[in-house]
Amino acid sequence: MNIKTNFENILFLDIETVPETEFYNDLSEEKQELFALKTQYQRKEEQTPEEFYERAGIWAEFGKIVCVSVGYFTNFKTNDRKFRVTSFFGDEIKILEDFKNLLDLHFNKPTHLLCAHNGKEFDFPYIARRMIIHQIKLPEKLNLFGKKPWEIPHLDTMELWKFGDYKHYTSLKLLTSILNIPSPKDDINGSEVGAVYYKEKNIARIVTYCEKDTIAIAQLLLRFNNEPLIEEFDIVHV
Template sequence: MPQPVSWKRRLKNFLFIDLKTVAGEPSLLSVDPRLQRQWEEKSRYFKHDDELSPAGWYDRRASFFAEFGKIICIGVGGLFFDDDDKPHLKVKLLSNDDEVPLLTEFLAIVDRYPPGELTLCAHNGKEFDFPYLCRRLMANGLPLPPALQISGKKPWDIPHRDTLEYWQFGDKRHFVPLDLLAAVLNVPTRPLEWTGDRTSEVYYREHDWPRIEKYARDSMVMLVQVYLKMVGAPLVADEHIVMSD
């Protein structure tokens, strides 16, 4: 197993992120008519055991698509080490009903890192979190930071890490939720309360921010611990996990 001092160096300028997304509107009836027509066309190609109307599909799946969804919470996490080289994790949750100030706050965090030196890490980040962030930044007229200027780049020119990609071992069809991966790897974290497709329901029907933020915090901790387990680094002790204001 690598020595802790080597992990201190390898995890410098390393930021874990996790998005919580919801449908852009409470229901399909609230969506701009132009986008409604686009959703109705798109939903015709969805395949599932349940036969749902376009409105039903919107409630269930619009949050997965940046063209029809929005980000309500971004978890960010960074590792640091004490004098005994024990890892500590600092987690910050950015949450807002209004996506523009939320994304602006995220950009302010990213801008603290030297240009070209930031590495992001997420679960399914290369197919979801990173492109979703880019699309929502562009849709809101916000600039793409250097770390997210990834369009058109070759895979080996993008430094970001993806725990799902590690687990796939080249099998791009194989999807494993983060919660299942933590269980398979025997990572001692709390099971997540729900899966991402239920976030819209909790947000629009209950608007329960404490519950959403607890879900986001648990996801962030699980992501970090899974990554550390996969690369053979020591896990973070519970007492060394800090929530940042």
């Protein structure tokens, strides 16, 4: 495939999310009732909302973002090609404000694109919803109101792999495996992030995991376009 865009115009990203509180009982009584209603069709009959709460991080209404990792190419067509990676983590409002500033100041041109794996279904709307909840004005790249499908500045590596097959879900781990890309899933997986955040209190481990996913997403797009993969010496942490 040919994405017909300069790789230097793409901001690759991944987010990590957790339930908004460590324990279900820390939610207000109203929020507990709303969570029970929201999840009644996902839960098995014998599962209580409290037992299901460890999965709350997948919903922007009941979760929060603890890390956003981004990466971008410089000098793409030269022998000095680099992939620069940085992360925003800590307080969610600051994460969102810092990410918004990055988009507003450095990725605000019509040619700029955002790229994530399953980003159109998860990362992009999740970030936008959390910004609305915190009364942060949406950056132009996330404000899709009134835009036609071909005007939306988002790339999704999972969607690209579908080739029009809307029923097809393929995980990042599976794609990196079949395309001979170094796997980013060599430590934790998404279902373990909540425990690492609340019980281990190890945000550094989450940041490393998130950055590896961001690099893997860039690797996928390179492979889709028959471009050389990123080598370890190509990566710059900033």
